[in-house]
Amino acid sequence: MDKITRKTSFEQWLSPISTVLFDEQVNAHHLDYYTKKLYMASFTKLLLHAQLHETESLRAISDCIFSEELQEASNLDSISFSQLGRRLDRIPTGFFQAIFLDLVTQINEATNLQFRRKTTTPLKLIDSSTLPLNLKNHQWAKFRKTKSWIKLHLRLAFMEKGCSYPDKAVLTNAKEHDLGQLKVLIDDKECMYVFDRGYLDYERFDRMTDEGYFFVSRLRKNAIVRSIESFELSENSPVESDEMVVIGKAQKRTENTFRLLKVLDSKGNQLNLLTNHFDLSADEVAEMYKSRWAIELFFKWMKQHLNIKKFYGQSQQSVHNQVFLAMIVYCLNVLAQLKTKSKRTYLQISLYLKAALWKPARIWIRKIQGKSVP
Template sequence: MDNHTLLSSFGKWVAPINIEKLTEQITQTGQDRYTKKFTTYSYIKLLLLSHLEEVESLHAMSDTLFDDEVQQELGLDSISVSQLSRKHRTVDPNLLAAIFYQLVDQIRHSQPGRTVMPVKIIDSSTIPLNLTNHPWATFRKTKGGVKLHLRLVFMENGSSYPEYANITTANEHDRSQLEVLVDDKEATYVFDRGYIDYERFDRMTDDGYFFVSRLKKNSITRTIKSFEVEQSSTIVTDQMVAVGGPTKRMDNLFRLIEVDDTKGNRLRLITNRFDLKASEISDMYRSRWTIELFFKWLKQHVKIKHFYGHSETAVMNQIFLALIVYCLHVLIQLETESRKTILQISRLLKAKLWKNCRHWLRRISGIP
């Protein structure tokens, strides 16, 4: 930590962004070719700060430059709303996506060696948009929206991080994204009934991918073999089954586990993993709620429900910047080996934003 004594907490927080690689990409794309003062990197830092402090509008964002510390960090003494708006809708989302994936790589390599196969959770969240302002965001006749399709990695310490994101209009069906989101044979994918596709499940099994999902109530199954149920557990049945009826049947045999959740509801879980205990499969599916909590965090603690621009590019930029915020928090959490939540880390950062970062890092680490 002593190596960062001259950095502010904000400076330390954004330090994982690879400026050299970003500059190279900006040069290649000509993103800042006609820029006089408001560079893409200044834009990124200002928008990250705006996410962190949940700034309401571009006007409020412009006003933050009255702060001396913000001026010093960004190398700007002022910026107009029109300049902000123009930059927000012209920055290439691929630049921000590249930063996001670079941070994901840092998180992946910052973790200690895994002892078990990772669990990767797949889900999506729809963000409603006004069709009048966002006519490109097709959804329903009177409603617009975008959908964030996400793959989240569940870490052994109980925390998690987003690993892959795809942003589409809200009318895109979840099942269409499964081919994109499943790409690692050394992981187990967990997803809900919205992704049920028997033909694809057969292909995934044939190709060596593992999954745990929830079977629809009206699914037809035929028991091939029953396994002994663990005592003192919520597992009701554990079976090897054939799935489907006479006219449409899955080629492979799968494992069907019936389990009662904490509210007493009966869940039917389907998986192609026969090497684990039924309770371990149940725990995997239970971890799916991590991604629900992640989406809840995004919608409550960064600016994701209200957008600073109406164009598709502006909306995509704001979403990728929100994901970058989360990844920066996770990297600090891993570096300090802190037990504090992402929300606690964020609150402490806002309290010590322009102070020497040693004070922030000590608080996160629990050092008096």
């Protein structure tokens, strides 16, 4: 991370956002045409500042501009909450999505330099989580008579040393089944995909195998399985059995053979793991599935520490924009950790940033590096 001391910590935190890409997106979507005051650069800084401080409403964001430091950073001395709302509604989700994907690319480059997994197969974890909305204000996302929800379908890149980050995301109404997004989230043959029982589809498993994609999933206990061959296990292995199998009834059986592992979890419950990768050891496959817990922790962290509990706007576009802004904040914290080689958690990095927001960047950088601040 560069150490230009003239920057504030806030500016340093925002520095991975490419100004070239930002300007290209603004021009492509004509977002600053006929704008007299609330330009996209200023508006984006306000929104990221609000995410960082978990500001819950546009009115509260408007009130925050009372801060002289924020006025200087955003080039605004005042703005009404109604102007903020109209602006948020007009921004296409593709704008913030493009910034998010560019940050993901930067994280990929940084992690490739810093980390090397013990196995040659990187992990991509797939899962989804629902985000509740107010039914009265968000009828377009109605899920049940009394509830409105959207669903975040996510692919999380999992690296060693506890580093994980979202590298692809799709937002839909909660009615959308997880299986429908699997084809969107699987596009790399150089990794192992890990997902749970909600994505079970034997025909798709056959297609993935034929096309060269590797996966490990959890099989239902009542699945019809025919064993073809059993494999030997290493001593003291947590795996109880390792077999080559075909799945399904005679009329609708899988065309390919798969590998079925029976593993006991920490509570003594048996897990039936299915994979199409035969070159890894049984222990490696079991450990890969265990890594799936990281995406559950990500969703928990995101809901606790990012501002997606209350949404600023009522339109689908504004809600989706706010979710992508939350993931941009997460990626900025990941990049801060990687570029400073910090051992701090993302939460600590965020807390130190808020404490030193308008101070010189070197103060925040040294703090998250664990160095004394002169």
